[in-house]
Amino acid sequence: xxxxxxxxxxxxxxxxxxxxxxxxxxxxxxxxxxxxxxxxxxxxxxxxxxxxxxxxxxxxxxxxxxxxxxxxxxxxxxxxxxxxxxxxxxxxxxxxxxxxxxxxxxxxxxxxxxxxxxxxxxxxxxxxxxxxxxxxxxxxxxxxxxxxxxxxxxxxxxxxxxxxxxxxxxxxxxxxxxxxxxxxxxxxxxxxxxxxxxxxxxxxxxxxxxxxxxxxxxxxxxxxxxxxxxxxxxxxxxxxxxxxxxxxxxxxxxxxxxxxxxxxxxxxxxxxxxxxxxxxxxxxxxxxxxxxxxxxxxxxxxxxxxxxxxxxxxxxxxxxxxxxxxxxxxxxxxxxxxxxxxxxxxxxxx
Amino acid sequence: xxxxxxxxxxxxxxxxxxxxxxxxxxxxxxxxxxxxxxxxxxxxxxxxxxxxxxxxxxxxxxxxxxxxxxxxxxxxxxxxxxxxxxxxxxxxxxxxxxxxxxxxxxxxxxxxxxxxxxxxxxxxxxxxxxxxxxxxxxxxxxxxxxxxxxxxxxxxxxxxxxxxxxxxxxxxxxxxxxxxxxxxxxxxxxxxxxxxxxxxxxxxxxxxxxxxxxxxxxxxxxxxxxxxxxxxxxxxxxxxxxxxxxxxxxxxxxxxxxxxxxxxxxxxxxxxxxxxxxxxxxxxxxxxxxxxxxxxxxxxxxxxxxx
Numbered sequence: 001x002x003x004x005x006x007x008x009x010x011x012x013x014x015x016x017x018x019x020x021x022x023x024x025x026x027x028x029x030x031x032x033x034x035x036x037x038x039x040x041x042x043x044x045x046x047x048x049x050x051x052x053x054x055x056x057x058x059x060x061x062x063x064x065x066x067x068x069x070x071x072x073x074x075x076x077x078x079x080x081x082x083x084x085x086x087x088x089x090x091x092x093x094x095x096x097x098x099x100x101x102x103x104x105x106x107x108x109x110x111x112x113x114x115x116x117x118x119x120x121x122x123x124x125x126x127x128x129x130x131x132x133x134x135x136x137x138x139x140x141x142x143x144x145x146x147x148x149x150x151x152x153x154x155x156x157x158x159x160x161x162x163x164x165x166x167x168x169x170x171x172x173x174x175x176x177x178x179x180x181x182x183x184x185x186x187x188x189x190x191x192x193x194x195x196x197x198x199x200x201x202x203x204x205x206x207x208x209x210x211x212x213x214x215x216x217x218x219x220x221x222x223x224x225x226x227x228x229x230x231x232x233x234x235x236x237x238x239x240x241x242x243x244x245x246x247x248x249x250x251x252x253x254x255x256x257x258x259x260x261x262x263x264x265x266x267x268x269x270x271x272x273x274x275x276x277x278x279x280x281x282x283x284x285x286x287x288x289x290x291x292x293x294x295x296x297x298x299x300x301x302x303x304x305x306x307x308x309x310x311x312x313x314x315x316x317x318x319x320x321x322x323x324x325x326x327x328x329x330x331x332x333x334x335x336x337x338x339x340x341x342x343x344x345x346x347x348x349x350x
Numbered sequence: 351x352x353x354x355x356x357x358x359x360x361x362x363x364x365x366x367x368x369x370x371x372x373x374x375x376x377x378x379x380x381x382x383x384x385x386x387x388x389x390x391x392x393x394x395x396x397x398x399x400x401x402x403x404x405x406x407x408x409x410x411x412x413x414x415x416x417x418x419x420x421x422x423x424x425x426x427x428x429x430x431x432x433x434x435x436x437x438x439x440x441x442x443x444x445x446x447x448x449x450x451x452x453x454x455x456x457x458x459x460x461x462x463x464x465x466x467x468x469x470x471x472x473x474x475x476x477x478x479x480x481x482x483x484x485x486x487x488x489x490x491x492x493x494x495x496x497x498x499x500x501x502x503x504x505x506x507x508x509x510x511x512x513x514x515x516x517x518x519x520x521x522x523x524x525x526x527x528x529x530x531x532x533x534x535x536x537x538x539x540x541x542x543x544x545x546x547x548x549x550x551x552x553x554x555x556x557x558x559x560x561x562x563x564x565x566x567x568x569x570x571x572x573x574x575x576x577x578x579x580x581x582x583x584x585x586x587x588x589x590x591x592x593x594x595x596x597x598x599x600x601x602x603x604x605x606x607x608x609x610x611x612x613x614x615x616x617x618x619x620x621x622x623x624x625x626x627x628x629x630x631x632x633x634x635x636x637x638x639x640x641x642x643x644x645x646x647x648x649x650x651x652x653x654x655x656x657x
């Protein structure tokens with residue numbers, strides 16, 4: 001530091017610098033406005049013997065709630081919800097009339113909610129040859145068709161990342177979670193795989209969709225079919241929760257297992273009573289479970305309920321209330337397996 | 351709340367974009383400094399120690415992978431644990447696994463420095479390769495091989511990656527890097543990385559990933575604590591062989607705008623560089639790109655901005 005006088009620019013540099021400064025055209029004068037945003041500080045946690053660094057799932061908390069500890073503590077303790085009122089709009093479930101997105105990776109396969117609807121087409125168009133194309137790749141591709149479409153739908157509102165492939169090699173990883181590398185033979189023998197995430201080591205049984213929920217982390221994992229040494233693994237991680245849904249977001253259906261969905265349920269202003277309104281499409285009658293999770297620790301379930309969703313399009317409304325005010329809550333929805341479900345809107349009205 | 355150059359999420363021409371963001375100090379919001387320019391002085395370079403790979407990150411998901419940057423060692427480990435004789439293993443999977451070990455370690459090191467890069471390797475034909483909103487266009491290996499390049503699609507434009515070869519994708523608000531390692535008739539192996547949240551003046555070691563000799567650049571934010579017309583960037587780079595590293599300073603408001611470009615010649619070992627930067631009216635907050643030569647193992651030990 002002492003070797004350098006910061007107060008002066010060397011004379012031979014000053015002229016060229018000034019010339020450069022004044023030569024910059026009007027385009028360079030147009031500068032982006034700095035923006036304030038949430039702090040996405042990297043956190044770390046010891047998982048077994050591994051120090052895992054991760055970015056937590058962020059909540060876009062409203063200022064009125066985030067800056068009032070009474071709402072974030074007493075409001076959560078006093079939270080309650082009313083009866084689910086379901087009104088059917090139409091009995092028809094027609095995927096072509098629901099504005100879900102195409103996969104950005106494989107748009108040629110059209111609108112797909114479930115892997116079973118696209119897998120036969122991939123197998124037919126790209127048959128296995130034993131030297132370059134092998135079976136698990138079809139399965140992983142079908143999953144990617146579904147997952148990348150769901151990812152782009154959620155990303156209209158916030159951010160969700162996914163990954164699918166062979167859990168042995170090349171391995172499956174998303175931003176802050178990964179499947180532990182395990183040969184398919186062992187996977188089949190043990191009946192499951194292990195996910196390393198900020199929630200610790202979670203065992204994911206074969207053909208099971210497992211929510212991965214940590215204190216400050218939300219995601220899920222699915223372990224699918226095994227093909228000798230290979231097996232299919234799928235991961236989803238919520239980077240930042242959406243606080244409303246205004247365009248259709250499908251629930252991924254992988255081998256018939258439906259992934260959970262997380263959204264931040266928060267009124268736009270401070271209030272003691274609000275109404276949650278959703279518009280849902282379902283291909284069959286089903287029961288959707290809802291868990292209301294604590295925004296201070298996602299592992300804590302404050303309350304839970306079950307909605308009878310009929311086939312077709314329906315609106316679902318329910319009242320939420322609390323004192324001193326309705327707090328922001330993580331709404332965790334879990335449709336039944338074997339269903340095709342789309343959430344068209346989700347809003348909290350004061 | 352923290353100040354960033356771009357929002358977490360943007361909508362540009364109807365497309366959702368998750369930009370590469372850089373953290374800004376409070377002083378950078380001053381309108382008087384918003385069009386500042388910069389140029390480098392003559393650096394002083396000292397070799398202070400031998401090249402060492404100690405203190406690097408862990409590859410999550412591959413806890414038993416060899417702790418080295420050496421491509422051949424990692425690939426040979428993959429070939430041992432997943433030989434082609436296995437019915438479902440084909441060649442591109444081994445290459446992609448070795449690349450994933452390196453990507454995973456790089457992501458961990460970048461996170462350790464308090465920021466975020468995402469990436470991975472696979473076959474872009476099927477099952478596909480993506481990193482957040484960036485993706486390789488799904489085409490057959492022969493198509494990209496004959497044409498000579500694969501295409502990375504981003505919400506703000508495309509960039510081409512030679513087959514085999516590497517390319518950096520620089521857009522107004524996205525920084526990315528892609529490489530194609532090999533191509534067959536249907537399959538090909540590619541690596542894609544996106545810098546999501548740039549690290550500011552990192553103080554931990556970050557290895558610059560190298561895949562089959564194709565070395566990726568690193569991007570970081572140079573940010574002084576107060577506005578000053580002269581800064582010294584003191585940084586240390588370890589390299590396993592002599593090389594000239596290209597250093598580019600980019601505008602934080604538009605990454606395509608290069609404020610200056612320089613070459614720093616390094617000897618084998620750990621090189622500590624005192625790098626003067628002059629600015630008018632002050633040295634702005636800049637995004638630094640350090641691009642090493644191919645076939646090298648390079649580690650950024652730290653980067654400090656004075657004052």
